[in-house]
Amino acid sequence: MQVFLKLCLGLVLLVAQYAPGIAVPSSDCPRQCGTVEIPYPFGIGANCSLSVGFNISCKVQDGVSRPFKGDFEVLDISLTHGxxxxxxxxxxxxxxxxxxxxxxxxxxxxxxxxxxxxxxxxxxxxxxxxxxxxxxxxxxxxxxxxxxxxxxxxxxxxxxxxxxxxxxxxxxxxxxxxxxxxxxxxxxxxxxxxxxxxxxxxxxxxxxxxxxxxxxxxxxxxxxxxxxxxxxxxxxxxxAVRDVKSCDVAKQNNTGTYACLSSNSDCVDSTNDQGYTCNCTNGYEGNPYLQDGCKDVNECSHGPCPSDGYCHNIVGEYRCSCRLGKKYVKESNTCNPNTGLIIGVIMGLFGVMVIIMIIVFWGQRIIQTEKLNKVKQEYFRQHGGLILFDRMKSEQGLAFTIFSEAQLIRATDNFNSSRILGKGGHGTVYKGIINNMPVAIKRCAVVDERQKKEFGQEMLILSQINHKHVVKLLGCCLEVEVPILVYEFVLNDTLFELIHGKNHALQISFSTLLRIAHEAAEGLSFLHSFASPPIIHGDVKTSNILLDDNYMAKVSDFGASILAPSDKEQFITMVKGTCGYLDPEYMQTCQLTDKSDVYSFGVILLEILTGQLPLKLEGSEKQRSLALIFLSAMKENNLNDVLVSHVKVQESKELLAGLADLAKKCLDMCGDNRPSMKEVADELNRLRKLSLHPWVRLDVEPEAENLLGRESTRGYDIELSGYPVGESENQPINPRSSYYAR
Structure with a gap:
């Protein structure tokens, strides 16, 4: 018995050692004054509060009980917000x-x-x-x-x-x-x-x-x-409980005065001076200042789960579930169809049907792919791709590539409109990147039946053209309905922009324009005379003469080009080209010849001489056509009226007369009377020498000389627009420095 009593006394002392130093308020303590609730740690009366500072006085005024803290009537006490x-x-x-x-x-x-x-x-x-x-x-x-x-x-x-x-x-x-x-x-x-x-x-x-x-x-x-x-x-x-500075200090206090007694409570540092308050942890509610004061919240009573689901209350939290066939999604708090279960059932019941559907789908896809490949192969065959392949195998040094449609789609970003370099009657040109190299990719608008049959052969011929004044054809794509051509990329602008663009007079000299015209004539001459078989361009104009970094001319755009017939048979084609440059004889007969290119080149010479567009939209027919205006001026000896002003001042009369005479010959209504492109190129070469070396005498038609305000000097000494070095207008001309006829 004595041992038992000692053991009990020891347990009592042990419990007393670890018991909290804060006394639990008696259940007899009033918890309300009038209509205001007085929760612990506040209290009314002795030993009913955590400390004296939490004491509340309950006074009767006008027959109504009212709580007071000092002189202030208390309206509400919040444990949560302190x-x-x-x-x-x-x-x-x-x-x-x-x-x-x-x-x-x-x-x-x-x-x-x-x-x-x-x-x-x-x-x-x-x-x-x-x-x-x-x-x-x-x-x-x-x-x-x-x-x-x-x-x-x-x-x-x-x-x-x-x-x-x-x-x-x-x-x-x-x-x-x-x-x-x-x-x-x-x-x-x-x-x-x-x-x-x-x-x-x-x-x-x-x-x-x-x-x-x-x-x-x-x-x-x-x-x-x-x-x-x-x-x-x-x-x-x-x-707040302010006998310590913070929660960390309060928790380490060994005096047993820590106020957050509930095991499901958290300590919160005061935001207004030192001290702390207590709150129930998430999922609990009640009074954190009392042992077991924080009770589990029955969240299900507030309906937190979907209306078509089930709520299960768990200590400190809750869980939602859904009926069979649906799955609870916590993020959206919804019961969504359980696709995994549904798919499992469907696969179990209709597995065979699903497999059949997959087989049919892939079968159709394979069939469609095969059809597309057959269509591409047929286009490839129609355009002469097999001929190209055979020749490329036999001639291993041939620098020509056959591109796939997928390659060109990647190169142009699926033919994005931002990649367009230009548009014309024969198609659209895009800038592309192939093997880190810029190229010009042209989608042709139409190809006639004759061109379809001979396209591969013609591409083979065009690919062998290697001239510094002709844009190089690098390859083509034949597996599409209308073939796509791939050319070398020429960086600078066109002759059209140099003549008609902004500030053209300040940016380019007449001698440079003359050089560009000569280089373009050399390129066309090569196509007419040295290509085998000869090639007719069909759309010669200033916008189809490209310029590289050094402003060297390169003839481009063979969209309207055809191979000249090898025999004397008539070759009839649809009228193609650009208004203002079209050969009148070609428009009447629909017969495209190399002299059609000569006529178009004559219009280019007029643009250089006059600075005007080849065709105007207003006025009579003669006033709209630059060619008719020029020929009329030649006939009426009024060439000076159509020449661009700075050219008349800067260039010699012999040079201008020579160019006018050459343009007139190119514009002859009868193609047989026009010079060949080789003769045009040679004549331009001679005119350039006159521009560079003014002492060289140039033979021109008397009529052309008279148009420039001069008498014919054929066979006589003539005076050029400049004066020999060291002589002036008021000095007599030294006979040794006079210019003589050839």
């Missing part, structure tokens, strides 16, 4: 018409404790509010934080005010700092309502809860604001 909502007193400064003097009403201070007190004035939820049309009030905490604040409210009359607005007109609100437990309020006496008492007798100042306040214009000219709750308004106090 706040006390109380009534604070309004301070008023009013004019007395009977005594003709100002008088103060209400309390001038708010005292909620000392630095060691549990309470602080909430800096987040309270604002120092001043109301009036001539009000200047101070708020200060001299003995605490040392804070001094100022509230100013002004207005001229009631029409300046608006309900709900508290931004200085009739009403202002000022924030306060943290850690305040005391404040004084006073009005500046010199700023009062003695001059405006008829519509604004009083000014008001009070520290109050900002969220519940809404300014009303009647507060200015009546006593309505001061009559609210008998001259009181709500104010918020922040409370």
């Amino acid at each position: 706040t006390l909502r109380v009534f604070n007193y309004i301070t008023a400064y009013c004019y007395n018409a009977s005594t003709t003097s100002m008088k103060f009403f209400g309390r001038y201070d708010g005292y909620v404790g000392r630095p060691s007190s549990l309470y602080r004035l909430s800096d987040v939820q309270n604002k120092f509010t001043v109301i009036g049309c001539n009000a200047l009030a101070f708020i200060s905490d001299y003995n605490g934080t040392g804070y001094q604040g100022l509230g100013v409210a002004t207005c001229r009359n009631l029409s300046d005010l608006a309900d709900g607005s508290c931004s200085g007109m009739g009403c202002s609100q000022t924030a306060i700092p943290k850690r305040m437990y005391y404040y004084d309020t006073t009005f500046l006496k010199g700023v009062n309502t003695s001059e405006i008492w008829e519509f604004n007798p009083c000014s008001y100042a009070v520290l109050m809860e900002a969220a519940t306040f809404r300014f009303n214009t009647t507060y200015i000219n009546t006593n309505k604001f001061n009559d609210t709750y008998n001259g009181r308004v709500p104010m918020i106090l922040d409370w």
Whole structure:
């Protein structure tokens, strides 16, 4: 028995050693005063609160029980937010018409404790509010934080005010700092309502809860604001257990005074000065300051799960589930079809059907792929791709590539419109990148039946053209309905832009234009005379003469090109080309010859001489066509009127007369009378020598010379536009420096 009693005494002492130092309040302690609940750690009466600072007085006023903390009536206590909502007193400064003097009403201070007190004035939820049309009030905490604040409210009359607005007109609100437990309020006496008492007798100042306040214009000219709750308004106090600085210190305290007794509670550091409060952990609710005070929340009572699902309450949390065939998705809180289960059932019941459908699908896809390949192969065969392959095998040095459609789609970003370099009647040209090299890729618009049959053979011939003044054909794609051509990429602009573009006169000299024309003629001459078989371009114009980095001419765009017939048979084709450059004889007979290119080149010479477009949209037929305007000027000896001004000034008359005569020959209505492109190129070469070496005599038609304002000098000494070095217009010409006929 003695051993048993000793053991019991030891257990009692052991329990006492580890028992909390905070006494559990008696169940007899009142937990309500009037309509206000008083939760622990607050209490009414001895040993009913955590400490003296949490004591609440329950007083009877006007036959109603009301809780008080000091002089402030308590309206609400929040354990979760650590706040006390109380009534604070309004301070008023009013004019007395009977005594003709100002008088103060209400309390001038708010005292909620000392630095060691549990309470602080909430800096987040309270604002120092001043109301009036001539009000200047101070708020200060001299003995605490040392804070001094100022509230100013002004207005001229009631029409300046608006309900709900508290931004200085009739009403202002000022924030306060943290850690305040005391404040004084006073009005500046010199700023009062003695001059405006008829519509604004009083000014008001009070520290109050900002969220519940809404300014009303009647507060200015009546006593309505001061009559609210008998001259009181709500104010918020922040409370906390302040005998330690933070939760970390409180948890390490060995005195057993840690206030968060519930095992399902968390300690929260105070946001207004040192100390802490307690909250129940997520999934629990109740009083964290009592043992077992935090109870599991039955979340299912709030219907957190989908309406077509089930809620299962678990300690500290809950779980949702769905009926058979559906699956709970936590992110969207919905019951969605359980596709895994459905697919499993379908595969089990209809597995064979699914397999058959897959087989049919892939079978159709294979068939469609085979059909597409057959179509591509047929196009390849129609365009002569087999001939190309055979020749490429036999001639291994042939620099020509047959591209697939997929390659060109990748090279042009699926023929993106941003890659377009130009458009014409024969197709669209795109910039592409193949093997890190820029190329020009042309999608032809149409190809006639004859070209379809001989396309491969013609590509083979065109690919062998290697001339510095002809754009090189690098390859083609034949597995499409209309073949795609791949050319070398020429960086600079066209002759058209040099002649007709912006600032052309300042950017390019006439001698450069003449050189470009000569180089283009050399390229066309090569196509006509040295290609085997000869090649007719069919669309010669300034926009088809490209320029490289050094402004060297390269003839391009063989969209309208055909191979000249090898025998004397008539070759008839649809009329193609560009208006203004078309050979009249070709338009009448539909017979394209090498002299058709010569006529078009003659129009190019006119553009260089006149700086005008080959065709205008206004005027009569003769006024619209540059060729007709030129021929008419030649006939009427008025060539000077159509020449571009800076050319007449800068170039010699012999050079211009020679170019005019050459252009006239190229524009002859009868193709047989026109010179060949080789003769044109040779003549341009001679004219360039005249431009470079003015002492060289040039034979020109007398008619052309007369057109430029000169008499024929055939067989006689002639005078050029310049003067020999060292001689001037007023000096006689030295016979040794005269120019002689060849």
